[in-house]
Structures are given as structure tokens and as C-alpha cells.
Amino acid sequence: SQPARSRSKSYTSGSGNGSHSSHQKSQVLTTEARSRTKTTTTNATNATTQVIPTATWNILLLAARAGHAALPSPVQNKREFWFQAAETGRITRSDLPKSFRHQDARLAMECLYQTARQLHRFEPSAVRHVLGQHPHLLQQDAARALLPLLLYYKVVGYTDDFLSEHLPLLPSRIFENKALMLQAIRVHARSALQWMATELWDDAEIVQAAVRAMGAAALEFLPDPVQLNHPEWVAQAIQCHDQDDYSHVVLLVTESNHDRSESDSDDDSHDNDETDSQSGDHHSDDDDESEDQEYINLVADDFPIDQQQHYPTNIWTIYNWIHEDLFLNRQVALAWVSRGGEYLHDEFDEDLESDAELFLLIAEHNWCDFMFADEDALLSNKTFMARAVAKNGLVFREGRNGLATDYDLALIAFANAPDLLDHYEWSCITSPDFTFLTQFAKHVRDQIAQHEAHVHFVLGILEHEESNASNNGKVDSSIVNGERDIPPSINGKECTNTGHLDMLRVGQETTFAFSRKIAGYAGVPKSHELKLLRQASVNLAAFGL
Numbered sequence: 423s424q425p426a427r428s429r430s431k432s433y434t435s436g437s438g439n440g441s442h443s444s445h446q447k448s449q450v451l452t453t454e455a456r457s458r459t460k461t462t463t464t465n466a467t468n469a470t471t472q473v474i475p476t477a478t479w480n481i482l483l484l485a486a487r488a489g490h491a492a493l494p495s496p497v498q499n500k501r502e503f504w505f506q507a508a509e510t511g512r513i514t515r516s517d518l519p520k521s522f523r524h525q526d527a528r529l530a531m532e533c534l535y536q537t538a539r540q541l542h543r544f545e546p547s548a549v550r551h552v553l554g555q556h557p558h559l560l561q562q563d564a565a566r567a568l569l570p571l572l573l574y575y576k577v578v579g580y581t582d583d584f585l586s587e588h589l590p591l592l593p594s595r596i597f598e599n600k601a602l603m604l605q606a607i608r609v610h611a612r613s614a615l616q617w618m619a620t621e622l623w624d625d626a627e628i629v630q631a632a633v634r635a636m637g638a639a640a641l642e643f644l645p646d647p648v649q650l651n652h653p654e655w656v657a658q659a660i661q662c663h664d665q666d667d668y669s670h671v672v673l674l675v676t677e678s679n680h681d682r683s684e685s686d687s688d689d690d691s692h693d694n695d696e697t698d699s700q701s702g703d704h705h706s707d708d709d710d711e712s713e714d715q716e717y718i719n720l721v722a723d724d725f726p727i728d729q730q731q732h733y734p735t736n737i738w739t740i741y742n743w744i745h746e747d748l749f750l751n752r753q754v755a756l757a758w759v760s761r762g763g764e765y766l767h768d769e770f771d772e773d774l775e776s777d778a779e780l781f782l783l784i785a786e787h788n789w790c791d792f793m794f795a796d797e798d799a800l801l802s803n804k805t806f807m808a809r810a811v812a813k814n815g816l817v818f819r820e821g822r823n824g825l826a827t828d829y830d831l832a833l834i835a836f837a838n839a840p841d842l843l844d845h846y847e848w849s850c851i852t853s854p855d856f857t858f859l860t861q862f863a864k865h866v867r868d869q870i871a872q873h874e875a876h877v878h879f880v881l882g883i884l885e886h887e888e889s890n891a892s893n894n895g896k897v898d899s900s901i902v903n904g905e906r907d908i909p910p911s912i913n914g915k916e917c918t919n920t921g922h923l924d925m926l927r928v929g930q931e932t933t934f935a936f937s938r939k940i941a942g943y944a945g946v947p948k949s950h951e952l953k954l955l956r957q958a959s960v961n962l963a964a965f966g967l
Contacts, residue, residue, distance in 0.1 A: 482497060482507075498519060499519075501522065504529055505532060508529065509536055510536070511537055511541050513533060515530050527558075530552050531549075534548055594619070597619045598619040598621070600628065603618050603622060604627065604628065606618075607635055608635065611631075611635035611640070612636070615643040616643070624648055624651070626652075629644065633655075633659050633662060637735070638660055638662045638735050638740050641656065641743040641744060642743050644656070649744065649745045650747065653751040653753055656754055656757075657753040657754045657756070658757070660740060660744075660757040660758055663735060663740055663761045664737075664761060737761060752771070756780060759783045759791075762787045763788070776795075778800060778806055778809075781800055782809060785813045789814045789816050792817040802821075802822045802823045804830075804831070808834060811835045814838075815836065815837075815838040815842050816839050816842060818831055818842065819845060827858050829862060832862050833866070834954065836862075837954040840961045843859070843961075859967055863962045863967040872946055873941075877937075
């Protein structure tokens with residue numbers, strides 16, 4: 423039979439029958455049409471995968487954006503294509519086909535999530551609708567739903583009821599995931615900290631993120647056991663109070679705490695090994711955590727979030743957030759008074775009454791409590807009082823054993839505190855304050871006059887001829903500005919005296935060097951002391967002294 427078929431084929435092919443040729447041509451055209459149809463279908467199907475030409479991809483996206491009816495039916499009904507289109511942020515939930523929009527909650531949430539992440543367009547009502555119709559979404563895709571919820575809450579300002587309604591549906595593993603909660607703190611710290619697992623508070627990175635985001639307001643959520651174990655964290659959080667920027671805070675971790683955390687982690691790993699060996703569903707937990715981590719890596723830097731969120735706090739509100747036993751800690755006490763807190767003599771350690779650093783901070787930030795300083799160790803110590811008066815002259819009157827009338831301390835105080843005289847009773851000439859103030863004012867003027875006399879009658883200035891030659895008849899600007907401690911004039915008369923000592927006329931630098939040595943030997947005020955005298959004189963004169 424085989425040769426017969428060969429002959430038939432040979433006969434047919436050699437035949438001049440035109441109808442058969444037309445039939446063969448029709449078959450070829452039909453085959454080409456089917457090939458084109460198959461190619462079109464294949465191209466449309468390929469649109470649902472990642473391996474498609476860029477031009478085709480853009481055309482399909484534009485078609486999707488214009489309306490699903492303009493898409494080829496093989497693409498229009500492909501869920502994978504809409505997921506890929508949603509990831510671009512180019513379509514919204516309303517652009518989805520009706521069947522997907524109302525029945526596919528994950529796809530709808532993907533559109534809402536991507537438009538918020540990429541276009542900064544927020545549709546909180548749509549989020550509420552999707553989650554209300556499909557509450558199981560929070561269980562199936564919990565990690566992806568958490569941050570958008572927090573973000574919408576922050577931007578739109580929903581009440582706490584919105585979160586209270588949906589966040590309890592999340593599995594507990596979400597709030598125990600350190601990396602995910604770090605991102606949640608960056609989005610909206612207050613909401614994240616309210617729901618975060620308590621055991622995460624013992625992590626320095628978590629506390630640091632909370633303090634960077636909220637400042638001292640983070641103490642509201644810091645559990646008491648963590649505060650007692652890490653007083654240095656509490657102190658650093660307190661120092662953020664009433665500051666414009668606290669995003670730079672880096673929490674200190676003591677060596678003992680660090681060692682303890684390492685040992686705890688070793689114990690935890692050992693316990694986990696035992697648990698893993700006994701648990702039968704360990705694989706599913708790992709799968710959930712890996713999905714969460716994949717999502718964390720995806721959205722780490724995509725959300726339009728602020729690192730620092732402002733939560734105004736009152737110093738006494740912070741006081742209520744701090745465990746009372748912590749005020750016995752010196753580091754916490756220093757931080758408290760550095761932000762304007764009162765000296766808590768009923769709660770501070772008694773040893774702090776003689777702490778010089780503490781009362782220097784009090785002098786600077788809350789001088790009214792300076793009186794609680796120890797009299798023997800601090801208030802009778804002239805060196806300490808000089809440092810305190812330099813920070814705030816108003817504490818001068820708290821000196822003991824004659825320091826409240828010491829001229830050296832008074833000079834620093836009256837030069838730095840123009841309103842110090844408001845705290846004196848000197849309206850009556852018989853009062854001790856009046857006697858002290860008038861005598862001190864006379865002392866200040868005498869010191870200034872002594873300096874001027876020293877310059878005018880003993881040292882003089884450079885020869886008048888040299889001054890004219892170098893400054894065109896004008897007095898040296900450095901002298902006018904007081905940089906050389908030599909006044910340009912005394913009692914309205916220009917200082918042109920060449921002096922009585924020949925050694926002072928051998929050059930400008932030599933003159934200034936010898937003048938300072940002679941002034942120091944004679945006890946004539948100069949340099950910084952002279953500036954203090956002049957400033958104190960101005961402040962005293964303002965009150966008629």
C-alpha cells in the first residue's frame with residue numbers, strides 16, 4: 423500500500439488541476455490565520471506574566487487605566503495581570519473589574535496599598551469598606567495590612583476606634599516582630615507602641631526608635647520593669663523634653679545590660695531549639711515570618727513617613743510617667759533638672775544636696791531651687807559659687823559665710839544679671855542692702871578710675887607723632903574698641919602723653935607687653951575683669967547707683 427500512496431501523491435502533485443491548487447492555497451491561508459490568532463492570544467496571555475515587551479506592557483497599562491473594557495478578554499479576566507498592574511500604582515481600586523473589585527479583597531487592598539505608597543493618594547473609606555467586608559484579610563495578609571492602616575490613621579486623623587476595630591484581628595506574631603514594629607513606629611509611633619508586644623521593650627533598638635520618634639513622650643509606654651532596668655534610657659528620654667530635634671538620640675547601653683541581653687538571647691535560642699524539636703507546626707510559623715520579612719524589606723523606605731513626630735509634653739506629665747524609685751538615680755535626677763524640673767527634695771537622694779554638677783544645672787535652669795544646696799559643701803564654697811554665679815547671677819544672694827557680699831562674686835553677678843537689683847530691698851538708706859549696694863557701686867567706679875589713671879599717668883599711649891603717621895591723625899582702632907585695655911580719651915581729652923618711662927617708647931608690642939606686666943603688679947584691673955567692671959557699672963547706673 424505504501425507505493426500506491428506514493429504514486430497518488432506524485433500524480434496529484436504533478437497534476438495541473440487548478441481546483442486542487444486553490445484548495446491548497448485556502449489551507450495555507452487558514453493555517454496563517456490560525457497562527458495569527460494563536461499569536462494574538464499568546465501575546466495577550468503573556469501580558470499576565472513578567473516576560474513581555476515594554477511597549478506592550480505600557481499599552482496594556484494605559485488600557486487598564488482607561489477602563490477594563492478596552493482590554494482583550496484574555497487579559498481582562500486574568501487576576502495575575504491586575505496584580506502586576508496594581509503594583510505599578512497606576513490603577514486604583516475603582517479601575518478593577520467589578521468581579522475583582524467586590525470579591526477579591528487582597529487585590530483591592532493591593533491597589534489601595536500601592537496608590538498610597540507610590541502616589542501618596544489615600545482612600546481611608548475604601549480601606550474601611552474592604553476590611554469591613556473581608557475581615558479575614560487581616561489574618562491572611564496581616565503584615566501587608568498593618569502599615570497601611572497605621573499610615574491612614576496618621577495622615578487622615580481617624581479616631582482610635584478605627585484602629586481598635588481592626589488591629590485586634592491581627593495575629594500576635596505581628597506585634598512580636600521586631601523589624602515590623604520598627605517600621606510601624608516610624609509611621610505612627612503612638613499607635614505602634616500601644617499594640618506592641620511587651621517583651622520588645624527590653625530591646626535598645628526599639629526604645630531608641632520610640633524616643634527618636636516621640637521624644638520624652640515615649641516614657642508613657644515604657645514599662646516600669648524596663649525603666650528600672652535601664653535608668654540611662656529614661657534619662658536620655660527626659661533630655662528630649664522641650665527640644666526641637668531629638669532624631670539624633672542614640673541610647674547608651676551599659677556593659678552589664680549588654681551582657682545580660684546576650685545571655686538572655688542565648689537562653690532564648692536554647693529554649694527555641696527545644697520548642698522547635700517538640701513543635702509539630704514549626705514550618706508554618708517560619709513561612710509566616712518569612713512572608714513578613716519579605717514585606718518588611720519591600721516597604722522599608724517606600725512610605726512617605728516622618729522620622730520625628732511631635733508630641734508636646736509638660737514636665738509634670740513626664741513626672742507621672744517615670745517610676746518614683748528612679749529619682750534616686752543620679753543620672754535621672756541630672757536629666758530632670760536639666761529640663762527645668764524642680765529639685766525633688768522628698769524623692770532625690772540626700773547625697774545630691776552636695777552634688778556640684780546638679781546644682782550648677784539648677785542655677786542655669788531653675789535657680790529658685792538653688793537654696794536646697796548644702797551650705798557647707800556648696801553655698802560656702804567660693805569656687806563653686808563663682809561657677810554658679812557665672813551661669814546665673816540671680817543665685818548670688820544664696821551665698822553663705824559672707825559670700826553674699828563678696829565683691830568678686832558680686833562683680834560677676836551684677837555684670838551677668840541686669841535684673842539682679844530687683845531682688846534687693848534698697849529703698850531705705852538704713853537697710854543692709856542699700857549699704858552694700860552703694861559701697862559696691864563705689865568699688866566698681868574706683869576700679870575703673872584706677873585703670874584709667876594707670877593708662878593716662880603711668881603708661882600713656884604711643885607717641886602722638888607715630889599715631890598720626892600710621893592712622894592719619896586717628897586713634898588706633900584696637901585701642902578705641904578696648905582690645906588693648908587703653909582708653910582713647912579720659913574726661914573728654916585725647917591721651918597724647920608719651921609717658922615717663924623710656925622703655926615704653928621702644929615699639930608698639932613692647933609698650934603693650936610692659937603695660938600689662940605693670941598693671942598686674944599694681945593690681946590694676948584689665949582684660950576680662952575690666953569688661954565685667956564696665957558692664958556692672960552700666961547695670962548699676964540703670965538703677966541710679
